Amino acid sequence: MTKFEAILTEKMSAESLTKLMALQNEKVLQFVGTFAEHCDPTSIYVCDDSEKDTQYVRDKALALGEEFTLAHSKQTIHWDGYGDQARDKKNTRFMVYKENMAEMATLNSVEYEQGYAEIMSIAKGIMKGKEAVVLFYSEGPTQSPFTIPCIQFTDSWYVAHSENILYRTAYTHFLNMKKTEKGDFFRFIHSAGPLDENNCSADLENRRIYMDTRNNIVYSMNNQYAGNSVGLKKHSMRLAINKSGKEGWLCEHMFVMAALDKGKNRKTYFCGAYPSACGKTSTAMIPGEQIVGDDIAYFRNINGEFRAVNVEFGMFGIIKDVNEQDDPVIFKNLMMNQEVIFSNVLCGPDNRPYWLGMGVEAPEEGRNHFGQWRKGLQDATGKEVGVAHGNARYTMRLDYLDNIDKQGFEAKDGVKVDGVLYGGRDSDITVPVEESPDWKDGILIKAATLESETTSATLGKEGVRTPSPMANMDFVSYPLGTYTMNNIRFGESVKKPPRIFSNNYFMRDENGCFMTSKLAKKVWLHWAEGRIHGEYEAYDTPTGKIPRYADLKVLFAKHLNEEFPKEKYDYLFTFRCTKWIEKLERTKAYYQKMDPNTPKEIFDYWDETIARISKARDTYGDLILPGAFKG
Template sequence: MNKFETLLKEKMSEESFQKLAALKNEKVMDFVGTFAEHCDPKSIYVCDDSEKDTQYVREQALAKGEEHTLANSKQTIHWDGYGDQARDKKNTRFMVYKENMDKMASLNSIEYEEGLSEIMGIAKGIMRGKDAVVLFYSEGPTQSPFTIPCVQFTDSWYVAHSENILYRTAYSHFLNMKDEEKDDFFRFIHSAGELDENGCSVNLQNRRIYMDTQNNIVYSMNAQYAGNSVGLKKHSMRLAINKSGQEGWLCEHMFVMAVVDKKKNRKTYFCGAYPSACGKTSTAMIPGEQIVGDDIAYFRNINGEFRAVNVEFGMFGIIKDVNEQDDPVIFKNLMLNQEVIFSNVLRGKDNKPYWLGMGVDAPDEGRNHFGEWKKGVKDANGKEVGVAHGNARYTMRLDYLDNIDKAGFEAKDGVKVEGVLYGGRDSDITVPVEESPNWKDGILIKAATLESETTSATLGQEGVRTPSPMANMDFVSYPLGSYTMNNIKFGESVKATPKIFSTNYFMRGKDGNFVTSKLAKKVWLHWAEGRIHGEYEAYDTPTGKIPHYEDLKALFKEHLNEDFSKETYDYLFTFRCTKWTDKLERTKAYYKKMDPNTPKEIFDYWDAAIAKINKAKEKYGDLILPGAFKG
């Protein structure tokens, strides 16, 4: 008899307890029992994979006021508190054993015993009087080489509802685990804490998201915003990055998509990493191509092939500027009467959702994250409150989308990846598309050097470049140098290593405007796809290979019916020597700051690249036109 059996029977119905007991998993029982005792919820409901339980979670989210109905009956709206609408980076910390603190110091860590004492102190009795729920999920498809089973224990039925949309339920997977597998799963304990009259977390000063990568458990307390509370999203990603580093696979902040060449009846899979606001979702959703996943990918070497799955079943997307013109596929689905959770947008008097950049005139009053709202209302700091929050979201199933690649989405062995894209926001250095000569070069010259450039509209200071190696720095959970080396080793371990390409959609002309339209990314993508299949010649540069003008001219005409001038081509694809050596020096400085133990071979590689660029500068000048460089 498990030591928590009596307690759990008191807090659960007979049906719920039997669901838990049927798993015959002592670690699951101990996890649920420990926090049933410590957090002290009034009751605990255990979910299996049935539609009955899925529907029960939806109903409870509405009944408890965590979500509200909309004009479309299958859609709901949720509001987070006014100070709880973005990831809390300050209070998201790794709990690290004392002997590992030095190497984890740059990753916002807290000593393990100190962190455990603090978070358990906050969690003591935090669910008292509330109904909690235990759910079982899978990161990636179930019963697959990629599967990571997960258990979520939460008192937020909005969180449970969100996870039911975003992830595959996996009670059956747990039921069928072999004895040797039963200890290997991720655990998430979450409480929204004390709630106000609007159902929002009160004690934000005690909001903590503490991650224990050594024992694969995440504690999230006094948080509601999904980025802080939905354990299987970025919290799980941090656990998986650490786990993959130990086991020899990769977890990356990447989309997975299929580039479709209808003329040749060909489908080529790409993955891509882009810092926030640098084109990640818009690339994954390029019209005419197909999407497998928009956010997180696992990579494994399966029979010598570089294979990827989308970890998720749904998407938790930023809704700002989603409109019929720029995002027709997503916008169409947000208008249909199907299951969607809107968060932190306006519910008008017509019971319809409205958000920033929707392309539809919003009403002058309604209810939003601020509470009862009227146009022109100001918050306590005298700041005018907009129609919706800038980080407002939608939560929706991916398989609603017309452009989903259904075969790739469900493939238990994943899809074979042939191209990997890395793109930042860069007004004056990186060309729109460039191929790396090999995998290691791609990781160190394209991925590790990624930067995102601020604009005057966002921060008031233009041109500040934020380093973002692999577009993953918020989630890397072990030292950056080791993480980079693991990326190199994994790519070199497969027989058919994918080609790596850099992209940059943000090159500005002398007038300060973007040189190409948003749609040009389709051209850069199809050139990369053609290179994978040996269809285009390329010019060398000191950092890789770039397209010939004639090929791009034809691609612009074929895909966009646009003319592409030689003058524009020369400007976009000029190699800028000093700009590039400065970029590499910034990367070196960042790595030294973030991980003083970064392997010397990484710095040696960058020094060799700087020497190569300087040699080219001496021979060809600071600005090297396409085709001029001869190696």
């Protein structure tokens, strides 16, 4: 066997050991054996792809009190500790070798040897007294050009249950790996650590998530919140971004969806990246369209085509403000008796879940992430504890949704992408939809300049605009300038790159009111869809092409049964020269700060764009009405 024969025989049943040995994969045995010895669980269960093992995971999560059954028997609820409710950005770090420390200086990093010593010290004996589980998954469909196999070793059955919903099991994929493939997979070692009386992680001072992108392993200790503990989510994304940068493909923080033109029997695939609270999920779930995935996409050049897969099988969504009116498809599924894990919401006396913005009156007492709760309860700092946490979540299979594009969801070669949307949040700069003249321009002017505005209306502040290139800065795992150039090169490597469009759903009028309803995004999407198929003429601006009023008037009537006044169109689609110059200068400053080695051609492109906008301002004035700019 291996040097780990004794420890694995001691800690595994004959059935689990047989499953592990059947893989004939020395790297798998070394990984499991190393942490069986180092973390010292009492026993280890190995899962294959069977329903028997999937049910075993569900049962263990309930038996250990990590989850509880709700009124709907197939639904469960889980609570993270009061201090473990969101991603721990401070203690999520890249383990970087000394020769790479300089180029990673602006990313949250720790020197490799120091980080390894620290995390292994924390992990020593951390699973004592617990049963651990080893699981096999795939990022993307199994047996496909997109597949990245993954192995998870954890002592949290809630984490295992979550991953069984969120990802495709892949024991059979590991079993069928060719000899040359057996060493190429992602590894995740996780422990919730010591638990308190509520079965929540107790040692939060030693919460660490350390990522080794060179060896494709993530160490996550002393946490339960899924954003910190579920290795295949954003930890895997960081590994994949690094891997794709070396191999010439892309991993992006994007949804994949299909815009439908039923009259023409036409389906057009879009991907989209939006910073938090900028409309990503609501765009992916526009009524009348279809969803393939809501969070992470892999892009590959397959036979000269730009193709994408949804990496995941389920969705780990923010539940706040999910209600019957605004999110009817998701809300309907959360009300059904099917497998869903609710986390950090209120369990009422009726044993049903309640959350913020649910649109249903909540009980005045129950149990939530704080423990036993009643209305008006305050925490140790005197802050009132709400019905549920603002970052409360639901974990659910995507194929429950009526609007799933089943064909695209299961496609081994992914879907051919014709449009990419980049959406930010600002009140007075970016028009609702604008098309880039080409792929490179789209990456540098639409994607790299993304910002999210954090305004405080009560204080009357204009707002602070937070840079968010490609809506991906929390997860970019190598220098920003190189990552940006890789985006450009990948798009230019295919025969016909997707069209790139910018979005901004948050333009306000002079009184501070939003200019359009939430549903207007359907109009912007279908204008973009029509442009891809050559159906609409457009006006030029210094940064791209915008819709003509006559086309939008028809689209508003067709899709929303609304009028769209000309004066509103003029205000929304006016090009604001000085504002755009300031935006580009902020982008330059951010890149200079985050990656001083950003290639000069990127800065040159922005400077040329600034010069073009300045010339337009001299010719047409600071505010250029739609149709006035002549190029």
